[in-house]
Amino acid sequence: MTSTEFETDGAALRRSRRTGEQPPLEDPFDVMFVGWSFFRSKLLTAAMELRVFSILGEGSLEEAELAGRTGLHPRAGQVFLDALAAVGLLVRQDGRYRNSPGTLRHLLPDRDGFVGGFLRMTTELMGSDQESFTGLLRGGTARGQGAGGEVPFTKIFHDPERLRQFLSAMDSFSGAVGAELAEVFDWSRVASFSDVGGARGNLAAHLAAAHPGLTGNVLDRPSMAEHFDRLVSERGVGERLRFVGADFFQAELPRADVVILGSVLHDWPMEQRTTLLRKAYDAVHDGGWVIVYDTMLDDERRDPDSLMLSLIMMLQSAQAGGFTPAECGVWMTDAGFAVERTVRLPALTTAVVGRKI
DSSP: OOOOOOOOHHHHHHHTTTSSSOOOOOSHHHHHHHHTTHHHHHHHHHHHHTTHHHHHTTSEEEHHHHHHHHTOOHHHHHHHHHHHHHTTSEEEETTEEEEOHHHHHHSSTTSTTOOHHHHHHHHHHHOOOHHHHHHHHHHOOOTTOOTTSOOGGGGGGGOHHHHHHHHHHHHHHHHHHHHHHHHHSOGGGOSEEEEETOTTSHHHHHHHHHOTTOEEEEEEOGGGHHHHHHHHHHHTOGGGEEEEESOTTTSOOOOEEEEEEESOGGGSOHHHHHHHHHHHHHHEEEEEEEEEEEOOOOTTSOOHHHHHHHHHHHHHOSSOOOOOHHHHHHHHHHHTEEEEEEEEETTTEEEEEEEEO
16 A cells, blocks of 8 residues: 655644644644644543543553453544543553553542642533543443434534534535645546535535536535535536435445545444445446545554544544544455555545545
8 A cells, every 4th residue: 555645734733733832723623623622631531530540550451451441432442542642641552551651640649749639620610521421431422322323413404504504614624625635636637526425515616616627426415405506606616516415325326537435434334434435436437536535543543633533523423433544445445446545635634545446
């Protein structure tokens, strides 16, 4: 598997966070993580509640044993422990976890430097939805998930104002991704694309505007049709883009030279992810490409922002979760594609490009 990395200004911003004054923010996920900074405190509070630090003490444990002793559910347990290591509260080495020096000094109740009691008190005073996060870690459930597996997040599609806000937020991400994707892939080799789960067509409109020879399909919920029509008309690309209202698990995907699965796979468990890639293989013309872009975990599972984003996704959706480019590459290969490269994009996003063979 050949990997070619394109590192964006957003990635450089994340690397420079501790080097001094912050440069102006541009990447949408850098802006979002200012608002989501509270999630680091959730990691720490949950770890104290689950007695992760006390159970480890001066020793180290493998992931399975630590998860068993703390009651972590398999769905979120490893990501949670890796996130604790990524922010410096744990040290992960050779498949084992141990407390970091600062944790040993300040988060074990029997130490003179213990600050956990003060942290717990101030967290309670400020208020937080800690119960939902602990519920994910212990039971694998999303926030507010009922017996039927439904979660409040899905209600946005029945609330016009919340849907408008959601689509606007998604546009900020897909717009940043689309502008970069229009440059890093050689679109002169192809004539058509299909954006599966493409919402109201924001990314498709960016591609069509950047490459006048391209035509495209956008497949999503039928309720997105009116939003799609409005957007492509405003962008002046309506004659080259077509909307398909359907369930992408039930309908055949529109055939094209390139099939795009953008921010789609993370919403589904493993079986559905592989199903979508097999359907993409059937839809891609011979010699064509599939592009999967998503907010992926890094292959070493050490980037704290992507790890915490995966936990946030799990809280919001009962089946969601992050994955690495290497895992995506395996799924692509199993579906029949040859992985060509991995591309870093804005908005904490990574694309894996595969060709139909």
